[in-house]
Amino acid sequence: MAKKTKLGGRSPFREAALGFALGAVGGCILGATEDPVDRILSVMTSAGPMKPLMDEVRTVGALGLGTLIGATALTTAMTSVVAGVFTAAMVASVFVATRSCCGVSYKDSASLWASAGIAGAFGTTLSGATLGVAIEWIVKNYGMVGLLWVLSIFTLIRPPLHFLVKFLLKQDEKACCILGGTTTDWAREREQIQIRELQQRQRVAVQIEQRILNAAASGGGLEHRLPWADERRQREELERKKRENEEAEMEQRTIQDWINTVVIKHVDFLAFSGIPMTVIAMVTSGFGVFGYGGHQSVFLVLLALVGIMGYLLVKSSDFKFWMLVGCMGMLATFVIAMLTLHAGQVVVTTAMKMRVAGHNMSKETVGARMNYQSSLEALNAAFFVAKMCGLGLGATVGGPLVRQAAGEGRVIVGAALVAGGLLAGVEVLAPVLGEGGKAGALMGVVGAAGVSVGAVAALAGRWSSWPGTLGTIAGMVLGALGVGKWHIVNIGLQLPVAYVFAMTNPF
Incomplete structure (x- = not known):
């Protein structure tokens, strides 16, 4: 698949107009995810769903709760996006192997990209919904300790699965021959x-x-x-x-090699990127389980772990994409833990000021408010970080697709339409999915929207004139803010993240 550096052949005015239109499409689908995500977050932070978390603060401590919720949310976002990539790659590989697009160029085949895109978006959303339902059930029945065990086991079994998938990929050529008789x-x-x-x-x-x-x-x-x-x-x-x-044979081999490369990179990413943040969650939660959840040593150990693992990853002689995302996930987990701890400390500070003013509060009241604020902050921060993670990983797919000349309009509009359809489907199926299932499914939809936003970001850098670039950016910003009800802070943070991930080449 030949790469293109710049898009030319149009006047600057036409580039600006086309860029604005495509940018608006990507921005609108990003803005469309804001209100559903905010609504499900409001439901999850109400009194009923918050009670299990408030009870578990006493078990794992504020830091343990923050790291555990953060690691779980990030793992869900990462896993759902990777599941979508695997599904799309499998469909594209089968499509190429069976030569369903015989007689036309593979990279220009609308059927190939449409099939892969729809399958990938559906796989992402279904995976997110499944993980959301599972996490909700585990927390209600086994608490945070049960979630810790499941997260730890899931992290431990992924590296062996990584080697199994790589072994199966080596048999890809034989499988293609058996499947479609291509060779x-x-x-x-x-x-x-x-x-x-x-x-x-x-x-x-x-x-x-x-x-x-x-x-x-x-x-x-x-x-x-x-x-x-x-x-x-x-x-x-x-x-x-x-x-x-x-x-045709050379083109088929080229696209199949590219699909295999994408799969291998995401296999590495899924297997290893979650290890740093899971280690942090295990250590801090372990301190809480043994009664040291509020001790200062937990913070010192957490800080040391983040520093040591971050240093080892960054100093690696073969720095890979999963290491970059692993570092970012670990730092995000650290920030969530700090916000969780800080929320509880704010309650204590407020109680002390009220006591000085003559308004005494019982220890039980202060403790209950600490638990509530810590749980609320942990859930809010984890949800936002997971949304950013899903958006960024989706952009990592959309950006390279445009740079690989898959067709910028096809990727942007197609991904936006699929994400919009999934968003409507999630709203319809909300009573069946439940709170956890809907939350996980929405994270998958955000990842699908991230494909469109990442494609827009990559398109902005490929125009041959500045009007095309500025028009694309303006369309994306205005579309996101307008449809997103002018959530300037949220969208203002999401767009730079999507741009950075879209410009990153993990392949």
Whole structure:
């Protein structure tokens, strides 16, 4: 798949107009996710759903609660996006292997990209909904300790699965042959062309021999020159078919290699990126379980863990994409833990000021308010960070697709339409999904919207003139703010994150 650096061939005014329109599409779908996410967050932070979290603050401590909720939310967002990428890659691989788009360019096939995009978005949303329902059930039935065990086991089994998937990918070529007979088809076509070439050479040799024997009688008229023209046309047709066959085979191998590369990179990402933040959650929650949840040593250990693991990852001689996201996830988990702890301390400070003013509060009241504020802050921060993570990872898919010349309009509009359809589907199925399922599904929808936003960000950098770039950015910002009810702070933070991830090349 050939890469393109700049888009040209249009006037600056047309570039600005087209960029504004496409940017507005990506921005509108991003803004459309704001209100549903805010509504489900309001439901989850009401008294009923908050009670299990408030009870568990006493078990794992404020820091443990923050790191555990943060790591779980980020793991859900990462897993759902990777599940979508796997689903899309599998559909695209099957599509190419069975040669369903025979006769047209693979990279220009609308059916290929539409099938992969719809499958990927559906896989992301379904995975998020499934994980959301599972997490809700675990917390209600087994509390935060049960969630800690499940998160730890899930993190431990992913590296072995990583090696299993890589082994299966090595069998990809054989699987494609069994599935669609692709390699056999190419070999059969080459053999048929070679047989036809040999037959033509034999036929021409016989005709030449007959011409030589009948040269004196033929007189070299037009009726004897016509068969030679027919033979020449047949030979040119065979050469054309042979060339097209070779080009199609090469194009298929190229796109299949790219699909395999994407899958391998995301396998690494899924297997290892969650380890740093899960380690932090395990350590801080362990301190809380053994009765040291509020001790200063927990903060010191947490700070040391973040510093050591961050240093080891950044100093790696072979720095990879999963290490970058692992560092970011670890820092985000650290920030969530600090916000959770700070929320409880604010309650204590307020109680002390009220006591000085003559308004005494019982320890039970102060403790209940501390637990509530800590749980509320942990849930709010984790939800926001998970949304940013899903958006960024979606942008990591959309950006490279545009740079790989998959068609900027196709990616932006297609991803936006699919995300909009999924958003409507989630709203319809909300009673069936429940609170956790809807929250997880919405994280998947945000990831699908991130594909469109990342494609817009990549498009903005590919125009040949500044009006095209500025028009694209303006369309995205205005679309996101207008549809997102002018949530300037939230959207203002999301757009730079989407841009950074869209410009990152994990492949």
